[in-house]
Amino acid sequence: MTSNQTCFRALDKPRKILIENARIILGSKGIIQEKSILVSDRKIVAIGDKTAIKRSQGSWELDLDASNCLVMPGFINNHSHIAMALLRGMAEDLPLFNWLRDKVWPIEAKLKPWQIEIGAALGATEALLSGTTTINSNYIYDSTGSEASALNAIGLRGVISHGIFDWTGEKGLKATEDLAAHFHGKDEGRIRIATSPHAPYSCSPELLKNIEALRRKLNEKYGKDYPILNTLHVAESNAEAEEIRSRYNVDTKRGVVSYLYSLGVLNSDTICAHSIHLTEDDYFAFRESRASIASCPISNLKVGVGVADLPRAISEGIVVSLGTDGPASNNTVDMFETTKMASLLAKGLKGDTTQLSSKESIMLATAGGAKSLHQEAQIGSIFEGARADIVLLDLSSISAMPFYDAFNYIAYSARSRDVQDVLVDGRILVRDGAVQTINLQNLRENISSAVSEIASDLSK
Ligand SMILES: [Zn+2]
Structure with missing residues (x-):
């Protein structure tokens, strides 16, 4: 088994589609009732009455009946390693560093590009079926198969990076250049x-600076229309500052974020996953640098590293977004679960039910992600001119009944089974609950081949 081409179906051209007579639309300015949305040339071109749209915009190719649907912007999963879908359930209930060093990294050292691509196809399929339209994902790039090739084929929107470690050094920088090209x-x-040093405990200060220099160079070459950002794991465990200090003989007593800021590698283009264990100086560094946070509440609980104080981060004016982290430490890429968990943890942490309301947590999972990715003019909300990244939820589902409030429903009771249709960039990728761009039977067979091959390679 060396190829998984057969699981990808051809991607259609973006079409002119009318999402007709939606019961409720979560628009950028609030709730809109019983209006239609015209999608054309990848974008939302009109929101209004069907007759008025027809008069001003002419005809369209396809109708999607939304009369019993809630129409929302797609979720933005701002931190994941979706190819790790291949490893979920493989090793559980271990301390973070043991899990990484004894289980995950030895397998990853032997993974083949086609296996990574098929793992990413699985993760992307699950993401689409749970209403995600954009993923910021970080793993291992190879020109013959990668998360980038899988997302490109499936039609999902993605920001993809190659994780760089001390031990991948120059090779990691070269892979990032190839990925960009x-x-x-x-x-x-x-x-x-994006560029992606794995973490300040697995990348030396020199390597962190070299990666930031590479990002700036790549931005000069390729970043005119679409900026190239940087993403890394930051302050995930409370042992991290000491780990960095002892490994690299550097001063980290003011905190991990402050350390990064002192190196000159933290700025408004930096997305810091986790950011749980923060000092007062770290909050200062966030405010000064305008770096953003991608919080992964389920993964943080599962690997036992703590709970991020999102209400504090938001009150400091930091851009906060949500992510699932990799499916091996979650074990899903379901943003409904993540949104709910973020809200519940904020309430539990502060002993205050008013913290991170349903509306606020949904904003983190949509507009917050768009802002962190510097794509708020295109995605994360429903408005005329936005890219058509749209999710239709079926309000006849059990979890939607009775229906009182759109935000309360999405944040607390909606389930991925409620996802009826998903559009990304004007293409219908999920229709009536079925992914259109993947052959599921072939995906199953490829996953099973990949798992057998990994087991056999590990036993050698
Ligand atoms: Zn991660």
Whole structure:
């Protein structure tokens, strides 16, 4: 088994579609009732009455009946490693560093590009079926198969990076350059790339600076229309500052974020996953640098590293978004679960039910992600001129009944089974609950081949 081409179906051209007579639309300015949305040339071109749209915009190719649907912007999963769908359930209930060093990293060292691509196809399929339209994902890039090639084929929007460690050094930098050359800006900016040092405890200060220098160089070459951002794991465990200090002989007593800021590698283009264990100086560094946070509440609980104080981060004016982290430490890429968990943890942490309301947590999972990715003019909300990244939820589902409030429903009771249709960039990728761009039977067979091959390679 060396190829998984058969699981990808051809991607249609974006079409002119009317999402007709939606019962409720979560618009950028609030709730809109019983209006239609015209999608054309990848974008939302009109929101209004069907007759008025027809008069001003002419005809369309396809109708999607939304009369019993809630129409929302797609979720933005701002931190994941979706190819790790292949490893979910493989090793559980271990301390974070043991899990990484004894289980995950030895397998990852032997993973083949086709296996990574098929893992990413599985993760992307699950993401689409749970209403996600954009993923910021970080893993291992190879020109013969990667998360980037999988997302490009499936039609999901993505920001993809190659994780760099001390032990991948120069090779990691070269892979990032190759990833940028092959994928940055692909399909009118649907696929973008980022740079990604794994973490300040697995990248030396020199390497962190070299990666930031590479990002600036790549931005000069490729970043005119779509900026190239940087993303890394930051302050995930409370042992991290000491780990960095002892490994690299550097001063981290003011905190991990302050350390990054002192190196000159933290700025408004930096997306810091986790950011749980923060000092007062760290909050100062966030405010000064305008770096953003991608919080992964389920993964943080599962690996036992703590709870991020999102109400505090928001009150400091920091851009906060949500992510699932990799499916091996979650074990899904379901943003309904993540949104609910973020809200519940904020309430539990503060002993205050008013913290991170349903509306606020949904904003983190949509507009917050768009802002962190510097794509708020295109995605994260429903408005005329936005890219058509749209999710239709079926309000006849059990979890939607009775229906009182759109935000309360999405944040607390909606389930991925309620996802009826998903559009990304004007293409219908999920129709009546079925992914259109993947052959599921072939995906199953490829996953099963990949798992057998991994087991056999590990036993050698
Ligand atoms: Zn991660």
